[in-house]
Amino acid sequence: MKIIIIGGGIAGTTAAEEIRKQDSATQITIIDRENYPCYSRVLLMPYVNDKVEREKMILKKPEWYTQKNIELMSDVEVTKIDSKNKFVETSEGRELPYDKLLITAGLNVRYTPEDKRGVVYFKTLDDADQLKSLIKEAIAQKKNKAVIYGGGFIAMDYLAIFDHYKFDTTVLMRSGGFWSKVLSAHAQQVLKDQTELKGIKIINDVREIELIGETELTGVCALGQEFETSILGVGIGLDPDKAVLSAAGIEVGAGIICDKYLQTNVEDIYAAGDIAEYDDATIGRHIRYGNWTNAIMQGKAVALNMVGEKIGFSMVSSYATNLLGKEIVFIGDVDRTAADEVVQEVADKQNSTELFIRNKKIVGAVIIGDVSKRTEITKRIQNREAVSY
Amino acid sequence: MKIRIIVDPDLCIGAASCVTIAPETFALNDENKADVLDHGQAPDGPSYEREVEVTEDEFEKIIMGAQSCPTLAIAIIDEAGNQLYPEA
Numbered sequence: 001m002k003i004i005i006i007g008g009g010i011a012g013t014t015a016a017e018e019i020r021k022q023d024s025a026t027q028i029t030i031i032d033r034e035n036y037p038c039y040s041r042v043l044l045m046p047y048v049n050d051k052v053e054r055e056k057m058i059l060k061k062p063e064w065y066t067q068k069n070i071e072l073m074s075d076v077e078v079t080k081i082d083s084k085n086k087f088v089e090t091s092e093g094r095e096l097p098y099d100k101l102l103i104t105a106g107l108n109v110r111y112t113p114e115d116k117r118g119v120v121y122f123k124t125l126d127d128a129d130q131l132k133s134l135i136k137e138a139i140a141q142k143k144n145k146a147v148i149y150g151g152g153f154i155a156m157d158y159l160a161i162f163d164h165y166k167f168d169t170t171v172l173m174r175s176g177g178f179w180s181k182v183l184s185a186h187a188q189q190v191l192k193d194q195t196e197l198k199g200i201k202i203i204n205d206v207r208e209i210e211l212i213g214e215t216e217l218t219g220v221c222a223l224g225q226e227f228e229t230s231i232l233g234v235g236i237g238l239d240p241d242k243a244v245l246s247a248a249g250i251e252v253g254a255g256i257i258c259d260k261y262l263q264t265n266v267e268d269i270y271a272a273g274d275i276a277e278y279d280d281a282t283i284g285r286h287i288r289y290g291n292w293t294n295a296i297m298q299g300k301a302v303a304l305n306m307v308g309e310k311i312g313f314s315m316v317s318s319y320a321t322n323l324l325g326k327e328i329v330f331i332g333d334v335d336r337t338a339a340d341e342v343v344q345e346v347a348d349k350q351n352s353t354e355l356f357i358r359n360k361k362i363v364g365a366v367i368i369g370d371v372s373k374r375t376e377i378t379k380r381i382q383n384r385e386a387v388s389y
Numbered sequence: 390m391k392i393r394i395i396v397d398p399d400l401c402i403g404a405a406s407c408v409t410i411a412p413e414t415f416a417l418n419d420e421n422k423a424d425v426l427d428h429g430q431a432p433d434g435p436s437y438e439r440e441v442e443v444t445e446d447e448f449e450k451i452i453m454g455a456q457s458c459p460t461l462a463i464a465i466i467d468e469a470g471n472q473l474y475p476e477a
Contacts, residue, residue, distance in 0.1 A: 010459075042404065042459030056461065292459045293406035320403035320421060327421050329403070371403075372419035 001026045003306065004088060004098040006078050008032030009041070010292060011273025012104035013060060014299030015306075016070045022307045029071040031078055031090065033105075036125055037062055042292055044128040045157040048135070049164040057125065078105075081248035083266045100306050103245075103256060103264075103271045104299065107238035107290070112149070112209065118217030119232045122154050131233070135165055138230050144168060147220045147229040149209060151178045153290075154235025156321045156328070162233075163198065163324055170201040170229075172209060172222050174236065177202075178323070182334050183366060184344055187352040190368050194326040238290070240275055253277050255288040260312035262302040270306055272298035281314045282382060283333040283363040289317040316381045318374070327371045332356070332364035332381045339363070346370075353377075360386050390448060392473070393466040394425045394455075396437040400462035407463060411454035414441070415463075423462070 003019060005012040008030045016028050038060040046052045065072045073090070080089040087097045109121045120131045138144060146162045148155050151173040162169040175181070177188035195202055203222060212219035212226065219228045242252050251257040251265045255277035262270050262278055271278075273295040277288040294317040301313040318331040336342060339356040346353035351369030355362050355377070361384050365377045394414065403421035407414070415423045418435055425439040443451065455463035455474045465473045 040459045040461070042402065043461075046460070292404050293409050293457070296406055296457050297409060315409070318405060320405070327403075329421065370419075371421045374403075374421065375417050 001099045002097060003028050003100050003102065004096060005030045005102045005104060006088070007103065007105035007273070007275075008034070008038055008072060008074070009104060009106055009273060009295065010038060010059075011106075011295035011299040012102065013038040014296050015102055015104065015272060015303040017068065018300050018303030019307060020068050020070060022304065024069075026307070027071075028069070029073060029096065031073045031076050031088070031096075033075070033077045034124055034126070035075040037065065037072060037074075039125055041123070044122065044125065045160055048128050048132050048161050054125075078244065081244060081250070081269075083248045083250070083269060086268070099268065101269045102302060102306065103250075103269065103275060104273045104295075105241065106274045107240055107255070109234075110237045110239060112211070112232075112234055112236075114211045116211050116213050116217045117215055118213070118230050119211065119234060121234050122157055131161070131231070134231050135161070135167075138167075139165065141230075143230050145227075145229045146170075146231045146233065147172060147227050148233045148235070149174075149206075149220075150235035150237075151175065151180070152235060152237075153319070153321055154233075156323055158233040158235065159195075159200065159324055160322075167231075168199075170203060170227050171195070172203050172206040172220070172227075174206055176204050179366075182330075182336055184342065184352070184354055186344060186347045187354060187366060187368055190350065190352045191323055191326065191328075193349070194323050198324045200324075238274075253286070257286060260314070261305045261310060262298060262313055263305065270302050272302040278313060280333075281312060282316055282384065284359065284361075285333070285338065287333055287335075289319070291317060291319040293317065316378050318378065320371075326369060327367075329367045329371050329374050330364075331367070331374065331378055332362075333358070334364040334366055355387075357387060360388070362387055390445075391440060391442050391468045392448065392451070393438065393440045394451065395464045395466070396423045396425055397462045397464070398422045398437050400460045401458075402460055402462075404459050406457035406459065407454035410457055411450045413447070414451050415454055 039057045043052050043057045077091040078088045087095050144167045146167040146169045148158045148171045178191045206222045210221040245252050255275045256271040258278040260279045274290040277286050316332050320329045341357045343355045354366045356364035401422040413429045418424045424435045427441045461475050
């Protein structure tokens with residue numbers, strides 16, 4: 001059997017390892033658009049802050065692939081999936097046949113309409129290298145000012161980085177606050193207070209930005225105001241690569257739509273990790289998570305299903321980060337529009353806990369500040385505990 | 390076999406992949422970091438380090454838990470003092 005895995009991040013690599021554990025004969029090829037073996041994206045921020053050496057981030061050395069008899073094709077993009085005749089076309093002009101295909105390609109960053117030197121994204125090791133050089137150069141030229149565009153998880157990483165290097169930082173948000181579609185006004189206020197405490201400037205409701213500078217960035221203009229900076233860190237969302245997927249007949253929503261077995265609507269094509277929008281039994285609807293643990297666990301599960309098992313995947317996933325020392329944990333399904341009700345369980349100056357309720361059950365939570373109830377709330381979601389609010 | 394399990398609280402960010410894979414050995418504490426348990430118990434109170442007697446199967450799970458950590462915050466050391474993970 002020939003298995004092709006598109007995407008060599010932690011979901012795809014874990015799946016390859018698990019398939020190999022189950023079967024020594026299957027031919028496994030990982031096609032990855034980046035030029036590195038599997039590395040830890042979670043370490044990108046500590047790496048930029050000089051807390052982790054570059055080599056330490058690489059989780060699988062090239063020898064590992066040889067030992068496991070897994071072929072890794074780096075720096076190669078899949079340009080077409082022919083799901084009828086079962087082959088993929090690559091950027092090198094090759095056609096590779098498969099019996100089963102796994103898509104663990106993650107999502108693509110949303111770009112700003114303009115580009116100049118100094119505009120960075122924060123998804124890959126190359127992005128981290130670029131940001132690190134820009135920071136070192138800015139420090140050398142005593143231009144320690146930075147602007148962040150976006151108010152989600154990536155903004156937390158940028159804030160940790162610019163705080164570490166003592167940059168004067170401004171955050172331009174497209175809405176009224178951090179995670180404005182998810183959080184209550186109280187939760188947003190707790191986060192805003194934290195940024196104010198740390199001297200971060202926040203500008204809300206920025207619908208568009210204009211880059212200033214010839215070829216190199218010297219500033220960003222928003223709402224008629226100019227912010228001097230040589231670095232703009234962008235984190236305004238992620239999308240699946242719709243063109244390639246839809247052309248293959250694969251159903252795409254916020255991610256690739258899968259059943260509980262992580263199988264897509266097209267026979268012999270599966271998805272896992274950040275790109276999979278799967279049918280989760282615990283929370284009772286399709287959902288997409290973009291976090292490390294979810295990617296590993298889905299990688300393991302999809303591998304077993306691809307070699308013939310039939311195991312429904314369900315996990316109460318969580319995403320932990322922090323805003324300049326203030327802990328933030330998202331647990332389960334925190335889509336406000338999909339909840340019947342959102343209950344603010346804790347609301348004091350330093351802390352916020354919100355519970356997301358659907359069909360009289362807790363399906364998600366956001367905890368900010370004191371996160372000591374994380375395990376307890378996760379269990380309540382797992383156990384589908386009925387609540388009466 | 391006996392192994393020493395060590396969590397570095399400075400590296401741990403509460404991703405909780407170890408807790409998902411090996412819940413008998415790792416549990417999140419109030420600081421959002423992973424404590425080390427001995428078969429679900431915490432004799433002598435919470436700790437980031439513990440020597441634990443484990444079966445082959447339990448060992449496999451604990452190693453998988455350590456390998457799943459995105460910040461390499463978990464070290465596993467054998468009785469002779471050799472670091473089994475992460476490879477030095």
